[in-house]
Amino acid sequence: MIEDLHRGITLVLYQTTLLLGILAMPVALAARRLGLTLPVRPLIESAERTYERADGGAEGR
Structure with missing residues (x-):
């Protein structure tokens, strides 16, 4: 459960970082x-x- 929460939070942070990168392009x-x-x-x-390190724990499922 904690691992799922951690993976979810890292996904949101990763996506937010990508969005900020796109918005910062101009x-x-x-x-x-x-x-x-x-x-x-x-x-x-x-x-x-x-994110890849956090998602690595889900491969065994």
Whole structure:
């Protein structure tokens, strides 16, 4: 039960991170024109790894 809750929470956080990344795209493109970069990709990759680790426990079911 706790594992299901943990997996569900990590899924919601992962999806929220993806949404924020998509919404930040115009800002990131404008910043890139100014020579700046936003650390969106590492944030999404970190959330993805966390979700995959949490979802790994469900494979045995």
